[in-house]
Amino acid sequence: MALLRFNQAINAALKEEMTLNPQVFIAGEDIGASGGSFGVTKGLLKEFGGSRVIDTPISEGAIVGLAVGSAASGLRPVVEIMFIDFIGVCFDMILNQAAKMRYMTGGNMNLPLVIRTQSGAGSNAGPQHSQSLEAMLMHIPGLKVVMPSNSYDAKGLLKTAIRDENPVIFIENKMLYGSKGEVPDEEYTIPFGKAKVVKEGNDVTIVALGQMVPKALLAANELDKKGISTEVIDPRTITPLDKDSILQSVIKTGRLVIVHEAVKIGGIGAEITAMVQEEAFDYLDAPIQRVAAPFTPVPYSKPLEDYYLPNENKIIEAVMRICVGRQFALS
Amino acid sequence: MALLRFNQAINAALKEEMTLNPQVFIAGEDIGASGGSFGVTKGLLKEFGGSRVIDTPISEGAIVGLAVGSAASGLRPVVEIMFIDFIGVCFDMILNQAAKMRYMTGGNMNLPLVIRTQSGAGSNAGPQHSQSLEAMLMHIPGLKVVMPSNSYDAKGLLKTAIRDENPVIFIENKMLYGSKGEVPDEEYTIPFGKAKVVKEGNDVTIVALGQMVPKALLAANELDKKGISTEVIDPRTITPLDKDSILQSVIKTGRLVIVHEAVKIGGIGAEITAMVQEEAFDYLDAPIQRVAAPFTPVPYSKPLEDYYLPNENKIIEAVMRICVGRQFALS
């Protein structure tokens, strides 16, 4: 076991997979010589050389194009889009090419490619460097979408992503890069579509993603003290989504709160809500709550960004809202 | 009153607003000399000249950029993205520029621009020319999103869009271009955020958009015959969304079916479902149903595309699913 930072865990996964499989290469802006804007690709150029660690011009469209074309012809690219906000400039390559190429050629192609990107608010990076756009990606058939919340998962999920035969978007929350977690020394992978029950409980289910997982845990512990036993679930991948784990938990608890930092309207909380009420309507004791950002871009200034981001208190409030007065007595 | 095709109604709105306000201009690919791929801009070049009807190169990024920059500096652009599928190549301009510019400059800018685009399946145009992507746009604060379902609404809503001080995405469903509808001779506009109750009823609410509105109506009439009284609501704009009209109807009926042709996962049906169960949980007699496309790209071949698209039968099935056996007796 080693205590690795989130970015180090990702680096370790890249290194292992590049060592195992000569088809794997990485490309992106400033990932080579300088080791990446967040240190994720540090040391890889030196270890694997310039033909497998490619510093590109500022051309996200061509970067993802490079991934699509090279994946279609036998390589296993892992490209970086420095901020998820920049998927705007390469969105066609994601939406119309990477995601659809296999389908529209009737299964003629496999596209084993990974797009690593970084998302999230909390560092005062302003409206164009802080977004969480996973809901848009979840709406695109043909993609897989991964959102790890800790070092252990990040490493295991990235290895799975690189071995997957499909385009995978791997979203790293910038606020997690510095967080440390235990990572086994021996090799492991984590399957897609398997949620992690981070904490067990009986009264309310909280589903949280990325940097919201530690916040949900904080809230959950507070709530336990108040006598509300909370279960916290981290889906880890949103496509595929582990519906079963979520449904099982809700069937047990009868209550669900979903936490994400993307704006609430049209976020993945909406999808999870719709799915759960479709499949477990009669088990629900209260309306499903979404704790998410308001319908605004991510503001720059600290008090604004703090207001914008979901936090423990908002999670606690949401849980209380559907407990108190709804056949639920606080101990 | 005149009987106008959908594309003619849009043409009429453009012509009226260009006549009224010299700041309004249009730009896009093949919209000038040839009158547009769907005849929407026919005659406008001749009437308003080349400085107000601009044929552009194939550069959607620069087309929307042209809109953003000219709107920020006093003009009122109405640009065309020929197929909504192509928003991929200009998505940054929509997501990070048009939508956020006002906010991130603290209200310093107004961006009175309209992006007209065309969406929808049903013409065997294949996976890259048939999508419905409104859910992604609904998830972007700063945009308004309009989806007319008939000639009358199209004209009135487009005029409102052109007069709005904000970026508006105006989505024309390609299957409606040929549909005819009565349009008054005198001028009118239709406010954003006001749904239309297309048909009244008491037992189930059906919310439908674009080309799904006529299909929902067909289904509703069938259902009436079966003794299920359906109310059909066309929100017309999804941002802003007329929550009140939807909630009022659901409070009356206790049942809701949402119909859209985008893929179900992460579609706007999810958002409407989540919102309704949040606000009217105790009024719901049955799980909210979504009738939408499966999680695949839009296939080309007729039997596949037919399977893909929601239709009357699927709407009827969904309604029956939440009526029969749920405290509801068929007459």
Add this chain to the structure above:
Amino acid sequence: MEVNKQHLLGIYQTMVMIRRFEERMSQLFASGHIPGFLHLSIGQEAVAAGVCAHLRENDYITSTHRGHGHCIAKGANVKKMMAELFGKQTGYCKGKGGSMHVADVDIGILGANGIVGAGLPIAVGAALSAKSQGNGQVAVSFFGEGASGSGYFHEALNMAAVLKLPIIFLCESNQYAEFTSRSTHLPVLTVAERSKAYGLEGFCVDGNNALEVFEKLSFIIETVRAGNGPVIVECFTNRWTGHYEGDPQRYRPEGEVQEWKKKDPILALEKVMTNQYKIVNPQLEEIRKFVEKELDEAEQFSKNSPLPQGEETLEDVYAATSGR
């Protein structure tokens, strides 16, 4: 490479195949057998044929919405192509893609594409694979002069130049982008000269002259194979039909198509073959018959093939993953 009879016969057969394939498609579209959009390249056959005559099976191409010619020239199976246009289960894409998405990875066809310009960066990726093989493979990216306005064009050229990849950016300059003529959307005379913005060479070729295409590309492709980095090649030609089937072509000046028809690339090649290379007419006739027979079979095959079943919609979204 010195042109010989064998080359010419091959190119001729390809061109006749493209022409007749598309003429049939036009008729079958008119008679309602083929739905959706159909973009024909009749009149432009010399480009696809002359370029692809130099390509090996493991070389890559990316194509466009107007891609039948490129695919046929690269060796696509016309039965599967035609069946795809019919929307049949036996088509290249099992009816899921249609005309704009024909692909055959086994022979390096990485797909026609419905997004203008998108093929260029994809071809750059293929060129990276090619380079990593180190065996002289190349990628050819076909695109129209209209596509040269798109950001993809620039990013692909720039990236390929920076990475010195073995790729030929092949512009089929047919003088129109949809209904808009070249002069309206292009601020330079040629797309080839845009190569300068990337430190590359650009070549102009008469795209209606199959012999010229073949000869010039022979040298150019060899240079690229040798590892000298990307080039732009612009082939000037014209389409005889509309942007898509059904396009009334009101934007075209009177008589323009007639002028181009006088430069029919197939007739021109026939002349060269019979006059310069002493290939006798019966030999050409034989090829034409062969093509017709192939197409008869393809048409029968397409007509007799089953349409896909509705539920097949749900297949081919994701590849199964070993999960090793």
Add this chain to the structure above:
Amino acid sequence: MEVNKQHLLGIYQTMVMIRRFEERMSQLFASGHIPGFLHLSIGQEAVAAGVCAHLRENDYITSTHRGHGHCIAKGANVKKMMAELFGKQTGYCKGKGGSMHVADVDIGILGANGIVGAGLPIAVGAALSAKSQGNGQVAVSFFGEGASGSGYFHEALNMAAVLKLPIIFLCESNQYAEFTSRSTHLPVLTVAERSKAYGLEGFCVDGNNALEVFEKLSFIIETVRAGNGPVIVECFTNRWTGHYEGDPQRYRPEGEVQEWKKKDPILALEKVMTNQYKIVNPQLEEIRKFVEKELDEAEQFSKNSPLPQGEETLEDVYAATSGR
């Protein structure tokens, strides 16, 4: 335009203001007063100052992530700029944007921008407005040489060329894109020569020589005002600090910054002013004092200004619409 003392004094003041503004920002960042990303342009001041000296209030500019200099030179209020960097309610963006989003529509600043290249097509739109006014207004789009790899660069240039718009594409070539040096990502020697791909003229300018920037731009901007269409101007310069504050700059060769510091554009201009234009040192000192006073005030203003309230997050998403 003949350069006179007045011009030089103005340019000098602008440059000192930019330099000192950013030096203070650097300190205030280090002391925790300013959050987020901070991209400084210390060393590049001659470009913004020399270019904007020719601009009228109603001319437009678009800027970049490294935009303080452009905004100051175009006449932005330093109080509001600084307060914005502090994230204060009194800032240009009420604390919503920060360093990368300063804008002031009233004086034609259509925004710094956090998306590399995005300013170029936006400036094209502004140039269209300018042209429609018919009064000689122009737009200047600042961008870095790194941005010239982006699709936006190409689409904007191409569109502007086709529409013959009054726009100057102004490349601030500071030899790096983030941590990656020019030679790694640029396949040509200059960005200016890319003008050929659009049938435009391209000019190279010593961006550390304020006088040269001013003189060359004088002619160039007049030509654009006169309706002769777009141009590219590339100004060669260098930043002395990291890509952003906190960047340890390991990618820079030993001594590189020292070399550039020898070409300090402010010292160089001072030399010209005192030697050639006989401007005496006390006059320069007066300007420096004036700048310092302005910045003291701005700093006080920024420090004393209130932070926005949380709920203000919800404002300014949509403009009220008359709904007439």
